[in-house]
Amino acid sequence: xxxxxxxxxxxxxxxxxxxxxxxxxxxxxxxxxxxxxxxxxxxxxxxxxxxxxxxxxxxxxxxxxxxxxxxxxxxxxxxxxxxxxxxxxxxxxxxxxxxxxxxxxxxxxxxxxxxxxxxxxxxxxxxxxxxxxxxxxxxxxxxxxxxxxxxxxxxxxxxxxxxxxxxxxxxxxxxxxxxxxxxxxxxxxxxxxxxxxxxxxxxxxxxxxxxxxxxxxxxxxxxxxxxxxxxxxxxxxxxxxxxxxxxxxxxxxxxxxxxxxxxxxxxxxxxxxxxxxxxxxxxxxxxxxxxxxxxxxxxxxxxxxxxxxxxxxxxxxxxxxxxxxxxxxxxxxxxxxxxxxxxxxxxxxxxxxx
Amino acid sequence: xxxxxxxxxxxxxxxxxxxxxxxxxxxxxxxxxxxxxxxxxxxxxxxxxxxxxx
Numbered sequence: 001x002x003x004x005x006x007x008x009x010x011x012x013x014x015x016x017x018x019x020x021x022x023x024x025x026x027x028x029x030x031x032x033x034x035x036x037x038x039x040x041x042x043x044x045x046x047x048x049x050x051x052x053x054x055x056x057x058x059x060x061x062x063x064x065x066x067x068x069x070x071x072x073x074x075x076x077x078x079x080x081x082x083x084x085x086x087x088x089x090x091x092x093x094x095x096x097x098x099x100x101x102x103x104x105x106x107x108x109x110x111x112x113x114x115x116x117x118x119x120x121x122x123x124x125x126x127x128x129x130x131x132x133x134x135x136x137x138x139x140x141x142x143x144x145x146x147x148x149x150x151x152x153x154x155x156x157x158x159x160x161x162x163x164x165x166x167x168x169x170x171x172x173x174x175x176x177x178x179x180x181x182x183x184x185x186x187x188x189x190x191x192x193x194x195x196x197x198x199x200x201x202x203x204x205x206x207x208x209x210x211x212x213x214x215x216x217x218x219x220x221x222x223x224x225x226x227x228x229x230x231x232x233x234x235x236x237x238x239x240x241x242x243x244x245x246x247x248x249x250x251x252x253x254x255x256x257x258x259x260x261x262x263x264x265x266x267x268x269x270x271x272x273x274x275x276x277x278x279x280x281x282x283x284x285x286x287x288x289x290x291x292x293x294x295x296x297x298x299x300x301x302x303x304x305x306x307x308x309x310x311x312x313x314x315x316x317x318x319x320x321x322x323x324x325x326x327x328x329x330x331x332x333x334x335x336x337x338x339x340x341x342x343x344x345x346x347x348x349x350x351x352x353x354x
Numbered sequence: 355x356x357x358x359x360x361x362x363x364x365x366x367x368x369x370x371x372x373x374x375x376x377x378x379x380x381x382x383x384x385x386x387x388x389x390x391x392x393x394x395x396x397x398x399x400x401x402x403x404x405x406x407x408x
Binding site: 070243246250251269272346 | 361
C-alpha cells in the first residue's frame with residue numbers, strides 16, 4: 001500500500017523536488033496565501049514569474065501556476081459557498097467562454113514555446129501586467145480609494161447593492177438574446193457574459209493566473225453583478241475552467257505536483273490567516289504597500305529577463321530575490337499590523353475591565 | 355501541443371488533477387479543524403494576555 005503510494009507520488013513528480021525547494025515552495029505559498037486572503041487578489045501574480053526565474057520551462061511555470069490557482073479556487077469557493085455568495089447560473093454560463101479563452105491562451109504558450117519565445121514574451125507580459133495593476137492599486141491607495149476586493153462592499157446585503165451606471169447602460173444597449181436573469185435581479189445578455197469570460201480566459205491561459213483582478217471588475221462594471229456575488233462566482237468558475245486548463249497543461253507535462261502541492265499546502269494556511277486579518281485591519285491602510293510590491297515585481301521580472309537574455313545569473317538571482325522579497329515584506333507588514341492592532345485592542349479591553 | 359485541443363481522457367493527468375483537488379479538500383477541512391482547536395491558544399500566545407480579557 002505504502003509502496004504503491006510512494007510509486008504514484010514519484011510518478012507525479014513530487015519526489016523529484018528537493019527538500020530545500022519543497023520548503024521554499026511551502027514558505028512562498030504561505031506568503032502568497034496571506035496576500036490573497038487579505039487583499040482578495042494576487043494569489044498567482046508572483047508564482048509564474050518566480051517559477052520562470054527558477055528556470056522552469058514556460059509551459060511548466062504557467063501550467064503549475066494555473067494548477068495552483070485551481071487548488072486555491074477550490075478552497076476559497078468552499079468558503080464562499082458556505083456564505084451563500086456564489087451565483088451558479090452565472091458561473092456555468094461563464095465556464096464555456098473562459099474555458100475556450102484558456103485553451104486559446106494555452107495554445108499560444110505552446111506556439112511561442114515552439115519558436116523559443118515563450119519565456120521572454122510571458123515575462124514581458126508580466127512586466128506590463130504587474131506594472132499596470134501595481135500603478136492602478138498604488139494610485140487608488142494614495143487617493144484613498146479601494147482597488148482589489150472591497151471588504152465592506154462584500155459584506156453588504158444584495159438588496160443594498162446599487163448596479164453601476166455603466167453596467168445599466170450595457171444592460172439597456174446590448175439586448176442580444178438569450179437574456180438571462182442573475183442574482184440581485186440583474187438581467188443581461190448571455191453574450192456579454194461570454195465575451196467577458198472569453199477575454200479573461202485568454203489572460204488566464206496565457207499567464208497561468210486566475211484573472212480575478214480583471215474578471216471581478218468586469219463582472220461588476222460590464223455585467224452589473226453585486227460585489228460579493230462577483231467574488232464568489234469568479235472563484236467557482238475558476239474551479240472548472242482552471243481545472244480543465246490544468247488538465248490540458250498536465251497532458252503536455254506542464255503541471256509539476258512537486259511545485260503545486262507544497263505551494264497549496266502553504267497558501268491554504270496563509271489565506272486563512274490573511275482572511276482573518278481583514279477583520280482586524282482595514283486593508284486600505286496598507287494597500288499602498290501591495291501596489292508597491294506589484295511595481296517591484298514588475299521591475300524584478302524585467303531584471304530577471306535581462307539577466308536571462310545576457311546570460312547573467314547574478315541579475316536572474318537578483319530578480320528572483322526581489323520578487324520573493326517584496327511579497328515577504330508586504331505579507332510581514334500585514335501580519336505585523338494585525339498583531340499590533342490586536343495587542344492595542346487587548347490592552348484597551350484590559351484597562352476598561354480594570 | 356500548439357493549436358487548440360479537445361481534451362482527451364488521460365488517466366495519469368486525471369489522477370494528477372484529482373490529487374490537487376483532494377489536497378484542496380483535505381486542507382480546507384484540516385486547517386478549519388486546526389483553527390478551531392488551536393486558534394484561541396495561538397491568539398493568546400501571539401497577542402499576549404489572558405483569554406478573560408476578551
